[in-house]
Amino acid sequence: MMIPALWQISSRQWRAHRLRVLMTTLGIALGVAVFFAVRTANTALLDSLSLTVERLAGKSTLEVTSGETGFPEEVIDTVRATPGVELAEPVIEVIVHSAFADxxxxxxxxxxxxxxxxxRQYEFDRSQTxxxxxxxxxxxxxxxxxxxAFAERHGLRIGDRLPIFTAHGRKDFIVQGLFQPVGVGxxxxxxxxxxxxxxxxxxxxRGRSFDRIDLMNSRSVPVDELQRRLCARLPAGLETVRPQMRGQALENAVTAMRLGMLITSFIALLVGVYIIFNSFTIAVNQRWKEIGILRSLGVERRNVYAMFLGEALLMGVIGSISGIAGGFYLAAAASKVMGSIAASVYGVISTAVAPRLHPVTVLTSFALGVAASLIGAWFPARAASCLDPILALHNIESRQPESSLGWKRIAPGSALVLVASLLVHFSPSRVGMTLQLSYAAVILLGLTLLLPMLVQGSARLIHPVMDWAGGAEGGLAVDAMVRSPRRSSATVGALMVGLMFVFSTGAYIQSYKHMIGRWTHRMLNSDLVVATSTLLRSTSYHFSEDMGNRISALPEVKSVENVRFTFIPFQGDSAAVIAIEMDGFLARASDAIEGGSSRHVRELLPRGEGVLVSNNFSARWRCRVGGRVRLNAPTGVLDLPILGIVEDYRSDKGSIFMDRALYKKFWKDDAVDFVDVNLKPGEDATLVKRKIERLTSGSEHALVYTNAELRIWIGSLVDQFFLLNYMQLVVAVVVAVVGIVNTLIVSVMERSREFAIVRAVGGYCSQIRKMVLLEAVAISIVGVMVGALAAVFNIQFMSRTVSTVVAGYEVPFYFPWLLVLAALPAVAAVSLLAAWLPALRAMRMSVIEAIGYE
Amino acid sequence: MSSSSVCRVKLLSPVASACVCAVLLCLACTPVFAASPDARQIMEDVYRQDTSHDTFMRAGFEVFDKEGRHTKKTFTYRRIGSPGDSKTLVVFNAPKEIRGVALLSINRTGVSDRQYMYIPATQRVRAVVPQERSAHFIGTDFTFEDIAERVLDDFTYRLLGEAETIEGHKTWKIEATPVDSSRSQYKFIYYWVAQDAPVILHSELYDAQGREVRVLHASQLKRVSGICGPRHMEMTSVPNGTRTVLVIDEVKFNAPLDETLFTPQALGQLHDSGPVR
Structure with a gap:
């Protein structure tokens, strides 16, 4: 009997506060939509990678690979001679730039x-069997x-020419056949x-090497047994894996992106939780007296508790269903973005796969949406159920300041923030990613508990300014905040979460760019760089050494360094290898080498008797100067001492620097990815750049950068890499704006009676409007202050924990002062816009009705 | 996926090219036929009449598409050894895109053929995987089965009686049916064999569904070293209206061939200037 009666009360409240209910449900829906879209897009990307591998692998049951470097073709004889190999076929996989402009x-x-x-399955044009x-x-x-598909896009027929950039420059290829877009097509x-x-x-x-050998086992020999036989027969640098493992390797390559997206989706959910929390806090505040009356009439605590949680549950269900529906459409866009980043940033080939509704993702999103609603409503519901009926019939804010400002909140809040900050600084990475990422949630929980105190403290700080700038209304607006820490906290909390992510992400990006700037200054300091791709590197298009020879023949050029940048298998994962002519490198960048004896480095490195490793390689594999690295090359095992550590951020897997001659000897690979060009003193880099462009024009797909342009180019690559973070910022801003609008609307409605009393005692409508708007400004200023404080903790978290999890190295702490200052007017403007309509409503409200509102 | 719709890269396998000659030689004749209308005996005489230990031939394929456009490839062919234990070498001379491409096939009874190809542009000798019997032979209307050495026992033969005169020769019409479907892509084949010579002058080939898919016609019989055979063969693909003409310009039997040519290592050094070495 009790529950239906309480449900009637709830439904009456919902009808009376349709806007609040709508905005709250929208908050949950948005969180669930982003989560669902990211999960679905992630799954679609993985499906796509797996489908690509499956189609490229065909019926092969095993593959022989050696990272990106390839291996000598004689290996196929060994493979074919291995008992149990039914069929073995060599493969070279190349992604080329066609010379078609579009x-x-x-x-x-x-x-x-x-x-x-x-x-493999190829199906040829039916008209051309x-x-x-x-x-x-x-x-x-x-x-x-x-x-x-490609032929039709360009009107190509059999016998036509297709211009493509190859290692020997631009070449016309002849189309000798067409095949249908099935299988590999x-x-x-x-x-x-x-x-x-x-x-x-x-x-x-490619010389006489292959990228891969695809093979099928004979029926009499199981795949595992054949894998063992091949491992025993082939050189250590070669891996024999199932094709699915290559899919896994592709997945690993895009791990950073997937993690980034996952973190984005959790942020959206977290903010969803916050919106629910805000909304229910406001609802409970609004309904203190109603709760007091219910409690006085004998309604038990647990029923009050159940009433609020029931409302949250219903909102969660509606919000989750709407979120899943909206998220499905959002997933198509997210999928395109992820596929595009996978191809452009990571060079990973994928096949278009439309996002599908996965029951597990649907159920997970639904459950998380509902759980987020219940978690968000849990504190306010508990507060409502614990309410003293007598106090509830009075103004709860003024009578119970201790409940929001007392040591019961401050002590655990401070403890949570402190403990999480200590964990961020000192916990080892082996505790696992999930636990590491939970530090942010703990910090946020601690800050939430501290929020009323922070709001009050900040409000007191800005009181003189508001008083001076806004007159009496300004002072009143701040007083209203101070008097109502619960209500203000709800709005400020929404701002805090959004701004915290905006500031910390901005700081992270700035810090990263600063770090990259320092790195380019120390390591990439040649006068000109000739690159193969607009991306960091091309996985398959390379120059020949002849290109460097032609450039070095220019009279203005002092020296050139041919650089190979590739990935090799390393201890079950992969690592970047940067093979460079060390004499030239040491002449211009020896200052960048840390640790070890510089004499040793200068003597041993050019002789191929040691390597340098990057700082993140050193951190990831726990190796130091004096230690050794063991590399499995296709022609044998290399066991070399680490002579020094250099700052390098080209790979999140870590980089190994070695002399080019050593690399060529062991990997039988003389491809070139970059040519570093050093000019004679006094030569104009821009003029030489034009000369090199003329030299390579129409033959190579070569991009020539001066040192200044190189830095800009790398900056643009960093921006591309951070595309996800910018998306994350957009999500944070959207959710924060929804939160501001939501809470401000509700906040003004809640204060209808207060405004009516001001009107009743002779206050002007314009004064009411000014009060509402100034309070919005005050809230925005406090929100920016609290958001900045929260960002300090979150920047620590991102620059240490997230950076290590995603990229393998830490990023220096940087506080974005300019961003915070720029955010202040922007947030104030949004708050003013959000408060404008409620301010108009407050002005137009009937005094008699408003006094009777509550 | 049906074999006809599957992409198959058809190259001239050495064994296949060897079989071009085998077919041609099978058409060679000795005038031993009289009134002995046993179908199997007739076909056995056709298949086993070549006793030469080596062969040199200069020939060309002309492929006509259904619009009448045509392309021509010329080649030289060398064989040493006898059927079942032979080595064959084909070197293309024209057009320039394929000039110098060489194909070597080493055939041994009871083991898979070993086949190698030399491509001048890449200066590589590579091993070649044997092709499916229904795959087309270097873009011609011949399939690999059409030009392969026929194994007499793969088919059963039925004499359908005397048939029309072709190219001035009276003929026997014989129906050949594979002993099982794994032996041939065809459901049955009709042969018109000259009564006065062990030469197949005309064939009609029917696919597994019983549809006529190819027609082969031979003409211009000539005798060399006591062996006679056609110098002109035309294979027509019935469903798509394309045809291929094989013209043999020169044939020599039992001429001394340099056995060292018939190794994968020698392919790269091959200069196909002289007809016989």
Whole structure:
């Protein structure tokens, strides 16, 4: 009997406060939508990677690989001679730039087409059931078979020419056949071509090496047994893995992005929790007297508790369902963004996969949405149920200041913030990512408990300013905040969460850019750099050494350094290798080397008798100067001492620097990814840049940067990398704005009676409006102050914990003063806009009705 | 996925090219036929009449598409050894895109053929995987089965009787049916064999569904070293209206061939200037 009666009360409240209910439900819906979209897009990306691997792998049951460097082709003889190998086919995988101005990259699969069809599915154009001329296709290295999708986009037919940038410059390829967008043809959005693997070796300057061997086991030998046999027979630098493991490796490559997205989605949910918390805090504040009456009439505490939690549950259910529905559409956009970042930043090939409704994701999102609502409402519901009926019939804010400002909140709040901050500083990474990321939630919980005290303290600080700037109304507005810490805390809390993420993310990005700036100054200080790609590197398009020779022949050039930047397998994961001509490197960047004897470095490094490692490699693998690294190269094992540590951020996996001659000897790879150019004294870098551009124009896909341009270019790469963080900022801002609007509207409605009394004692409508607007400004100033304080803790968390989890290294602490100052007028403007409508309502409110409002 | 719709990169496998010659030689003739209308005996005479220990041939394929456009490839062919234990070498001379491409096939009874290809542009000798029997041979209308050495026992034969005169020769019409479907892509084949020579002058080939898919016609019989055979063969693909003409310009039997040419290592050094070495 009791519950239906209480439900009637709740429904009456909902009808009376439709806007609040709507905004609160919207807050939950937004949180769930972002969470659901990110999860669904993440799943779609993983599905896409897995599908890509599956299509590229065909029926192969095992693959032999050696990171990105490839391996000598003789390995295939060993593989084919291994008992249990039914079929083994070599593969070269290249992503090239076509010379079509409006087309992106093209994946070229170099396969032995005379045997590969047994492994992979190609389906040729129905009108052209065969390759036009199979013998010419094999005999001419510039022959390729093209997916119909790509061909149609460019009006290409069999026999037509397709211009592509290769290691030897721009070359025309002849389309010898078309295939349907099924099997491998559907990979990479149909931007796929197939060519003969031996032709690919020639035109892409791969020497006599393959990227991969795909193989099938014979029926009599299980895959695991064959894997063991191959591991025993092949050199240590080669890995024999199931194709699914390559999918796992691709997933690992985009881990940072997925983590970033995941953190974004949790932020959205966390803010959703905060919105519910705010809304219910306000609802409880609004309904003190009603609760007091109910309690006086004999309604038990648990029923009051259940009433509020029941409301939260219903809002959670409605918000979650709406969020899932909206999130499904949001997922399509998120999926596109993630696919695009995966391709452009990580060079990971994917296949378009439409987001699907996964029951587990639906249920998880629903459960989290409902749980977030219940968690958000739990404190306010508990406060309502614990209410003393006698006190409740009076003004609870003025009679119970201790409940929001007492030591019971301050002590645990301070303890939580302190403990979490200590954990951020001192906890080891081995505790696991989930636990590490929970530190942020603990800090936020602590700050929430401290919020009323922070609001009151901040309000007192700004009181003189508001008094001076806003006159009596300004003082009254601040007094209203001080008198009502609970109500103010709700609005300030919404601001705090949003601004905390805005400030800390901004600070993180700024700090990262500053760090990168220092690194480029110390390490990338050649006069000009010639790069293969607009991205950090191209995984498959490289220069030949001839390019460096041609540049060094220019009269203005003092020296050039050919740089190879690739990834190799390392201790079950991967690591970047930067192979560089060390004499030149040491001449210009020896200051960047930390630790170790500089004499040793100068003597041993150019002789290939040691390596340098990056700071994040050292942190990730716990190795120091004097220690050793053991590298499995395709031609043997390299065990070298670490001679020094350098600051380098090219890879979140860590980097190993070695002399280029050593790398070429052990990896049989002379490809070049960058050419560092040092000019003679007095030469104009811009003029030489133009000369190099003319030298490479129309032949190589070469991008020439002066040192200043290089820094700008790297800055733009960093921006691209932080695209997710910018998205995160947008989410934080949107949710914060929803929170401000929500709480301000509710706050003004709550104070209808107070405004009516001001009007009744002769106050002007304009004074009411001014009070409302000035309070909004005061709240925004306090919100920025508290948000900045919260950001201090969160910056620590991001620069230490998140950075280590995602990138493997720490980022220096940086506080974004300018951003905080810039945020102040922006937040004040949003608050004013949010308060404008409630202010108008307050002005127009009937005094008699308003006095009777509560 | 049906074999016809599957992408198959068709290259001239050495064994296949060897079989081009085998087919041609199977058409060679000795005038031993009289009134002995046993179908199997007729076909056995066709298949086993070549006793030469090596062969040199200069020939060309002309492929016509359904619009009548055509491309031509010329090549030289060398074989040493006897069927079942032979080595064959094909070197293409024209057009320039395939000039110098060489194919070597080493055939041994009871083991898989080993096949190698040399591509001048990449200067590589590579091993080649044997092709499916229904795959088209270097873009011609011949399939690998059409030009392969036929194994007499893969088919059963039925004499359908005397048939029309073709190219001035009276013929026997014989129906060949594979002993099981794994032996041939065809459900059955009709042969018109000359009565006065062990030469197949005309064939009609029917796919697994019983549809006529190819027609082969031979003409211009000539005798060399006591062996006669056609110098002109035309294979027509019935469903798509394309056709391929094989013209043999020169054939030599039992000429001394340099055995060292028939190794993968020698492919890269091959200069195909002289007809016979």
């Amino acid at each position: 087309e992106g990259n093209l994946l070229i699969l170099g396969v032995d087409t005379t045997g590969d069809q047994q492994l 065969e390759i036009a001329d199979p013998l010419t296709y094999l005999a001419q290295p510039n022959s390729l078979l093209l997916s119909r 559907a990979v990479f959005g149909g931007n796929v071509a197939v060519m003969d693997v031996y032709s690919a070796q020639v035109v892409f300057d």
